Amino acid sequence: MTSEVQARHTVPGYRPAPLAEDQLFNARHAEAYWQQATRCLDLVRRRVASVDRPFSGARPAELEGLFDAIDLDAPLGDLDPALEELERVYLKDAVYFHHPRYVAHLNCPIVLPGILAEAILSPINSSLDTWDQSAGGTFIEQSLIDWTARRLGLGQDADGVFTSGGTQSNLMALMIARDHHGASLEGHGGNKQQGLPPDYRRLRILGSEASHFSLQKSAAILGLGYRAVMPVACDADYRMDPRALEARLEECLAEGLIPIAVVATAGTTDFGSIDPLERIATLCRAHGIWLHVDAAYGGGLLCSRRERHRLAGIEHADSVTIDYHKTFFQPVSCSAFLVRRRGDLRHLTHHADYLNPLCQAEAGTPDQVNKSLQTTKRFDALKLWLTLRIMGADALGELFERVIDLAGEAHAYLTRHPDFEVLLAPPLSTLVFRYRPAGLDEAELDELNAQVRAALSRHGEAVIAATRVGGRRYLKFTLLNPDTRLDDLTAIIERIVHHGRAWGEAPAPAAAS
Numbered sequence: 194m195t196s197e198v199q200a201r202h203t204v205p206g207y208r209p210a211p212l213a214e215d216q217l218f219n220a221r222h223a224e225a226y227w228q229q230a231t232r233c234l235d236l237v238r239r240r241v242a243s244v245d246r247p248f249s250g251a252r253p254a255e256l257e258g259l260f261d262a263i264d265l266d267a268p269l270g271d272l273d274p275a276l277e278e279l280e281r282v283y284l285k286d287a288v289y290f291h292h293p294r295y296v297a298h299l300n301c302p303i304v305l306p307g308i309l310a311e312a313i314l315s316p317i318n319s320s321l322d323t324w325d326q327s328a329g330g331t332f333i334e335q336s337l338i339d340w341t342a343r344r345l346g347l348g349q350d351a352d353g354v355f356t357s358g359g360t361q362s363n364l365m366a367l368m369i370a371r372d373h374h375g376a377s378l379e380g381h382g383g384n385k386q387q388g389l390p391p392d393y394r395r396l397r398i399l400g401s402e403a404s405h406f407s408l409q410k411s412a413a414i415l416g417l418g419y420r421a422v423m424p425v426a427c428d429a430d431y432r433m434d435p436r437a438l439e440a441r442l443e444e445c446l447a448e449g450l451i452p453i454a455v456v457a458t459a460g461t462t463d464f465g466s467i468d469p470l471e472r473i474a475t476l477c478r479a480h481g482i483w484l485h486v487d488a489a490y491g492g493g494l495l496c497s498r499r500e501r502h503r504l505a506g507i508e509h510a511d512s513v514t515i516d517y518h519k520t521f522f523q524p525v526s527c528s529a530f531l532v533r534r535r536g537d538l539r540h541l542t543h544h545a546d547y548l549n550p551l552c553q554a555e556a557g558t559p560d561q562v563n564k565s566l567q568t569t570k571r572f573d574a575l576k577l578w579l580t581l582r583i584m585g586a587d588a589l590g591e592l593f594e595r596v597i598d599l600a601g602e603a604h605a606y607l608t609r610h611p612d613f614e615v616l617l618a619p620p621l622s623t624l625v626f627r628y629r630p631a632g633l634d635e636a637e638l639d640e641l642n643a644q645v646r647a648a649l650s651r652h653g654e655a656v657i658a659a660t661r662v663g664g665r666r667y668l669k670f671t672l673l674n675p676d677t678r679l680d681d682l683t684a685i686i687e688r689i690v691h692h693g694r695a696w697g698e699a700p701a702p703a704a705a706s
């Protein structure tokens with residue numbers, strides 16, 4: 194401490210802010226780092242050991258008030274009070290994905306090797322854009338891309354890169370499909386230099402009605418607009434109907450439209466349905482259209498010896514989206530985008546003199562930024578690396594198999610229950626259903642199902658998802674927690690019935706208690 198700080202420190206009630214320099218992670222502070230990290234770890238340990246429900250039930254307005262009292266320009270000066278505050282404003286009311294009764298969205302509980310990798314990759318803080326910021330980290334990421342490409346069966350020329358999520362991967366796929374078309378036009382000079390080609394209003398992207406909304410968002414970002422996304426009808430099991438795809442492709446030809454990509458989904462977000470990849474690939478090949486497979490959800494099947502066959506046909510894809518932070522049980526973010534022909538990634542390449550000059554690429558330096566949308570990039574690959582080195586892929590596959598089996602058991606249970614309607618047998622680990630006691634019309638059923646979901650969340654007993662199918666409200670269990678038992682699900686179902694009856698008896702919604 195300087196003498197001035199020491200002098201002020203004697204003023205009663207005055208707490209000096211720790212010297213800024215003390216907060217730097219370096220050799221001098223390795224010990225302080227370790228001690229403080231232990232306190233953070235201990236906080237998490239105590240918290241996880243005491244969580245008895247997936248959510249406190251807090252409403253946004255209740256939490257918002259806590260933040261009014263916090264002045265970000267008045268630092269607390271020490272770790273302990275900051276952690277106490279954090280417990281109050283965040284951990285107490287956080288949504289706990291590891292809890293067996295969190296069955297809402299595609300959030301998985303995470304495996305220990307993935308979390309431990311976070312403890313290494315954050316302090317070392319490699320940036321995976323260039324070799325000169327990551328060294329061995331680049332080879333770890335590249336090895337995992339190669340491993341994933343081999344599991345997909347994409348062939349010798351495949352390549353890819355880690356991304357922030359399925360949304361970014363899908364954007365990259367559609368960007369490359371768009372630019373692949375642009376590069377094929379005579380006299381245009383390519384989209385990278387010239388912008389959108391003259392025929393851009395006629396470009397179309399075909400995805401099933403159940404495909405992810407990131408297709409629309411991507412189309413908008415890519416200058417094509419939502420209208421460029423042509424929905425293709427599904428069959429009764431929410432899989433893209435190949436005959437409908439064929440009809441759409443013929444429609445495009447007849448109207449002078451240019452289909453630049455077909456997006457098949459291997460595991461739709463709402464249903465878990467897997468589009469018929471072989472038949473779609475055959476149609477794409479016949480028409481010379483880019484086939485992107487969005488396997489953000491179904492990708493985990495790559496690790497299951499028992500269930501891998503469900504992805505048959507994915508090896509024909511021109512590009513693939515994989516979300517390790519869904520069915521590979523990795524912490525957010527951890528995802529990848531892969532292509533069959535590495536040369537197609539050139540549409541993403543820009544050589545900056547200060548970062549990744551062309552001469553560096555020509556000398557064979559492996560700079561990941563040459564194939565990435567991101568520049569500075571987290572070393573998320575380390576999580577999957579440590580997971581594979583400690584547990585191996587089969588163990589991940591077994592975790593996924595457990596939730597697939599659970600979905601089957603829950604489906605059998607619900608179909609026998611007289612007051613429930615189940616939409617379809619679960620293609621993966623998602624169960625879509627609604628509470629349907631006799632004597633209510635469709636509008637009343639919609640209201641009832643919305644109310645029971647809100648009541649479950651408000652009481653913090655369970656967090657479940659909802660969706661609309663054919664305009665009607667449905668409830669959804671997205672099962673990704675191998676620790677969830679059928680008993681947990683039957684208990685949630687009992688609570689649905691309980692809240693449903695309470696709502697039926699009192700006009701005031703049970704959720705308002």
Ligand SMILES: *Cc1c(COP(=O)(O)O)cnc(C)c1O
Pocket residue numbers: 299357358359360361363405407458460461462487488489490516528
């Ligand atoms: C989750 C999901 C996405 C989006 O992935 P993020 O990692 O959330 O960006 C895309 N497609 C499908 C089918 C998904 O389930």
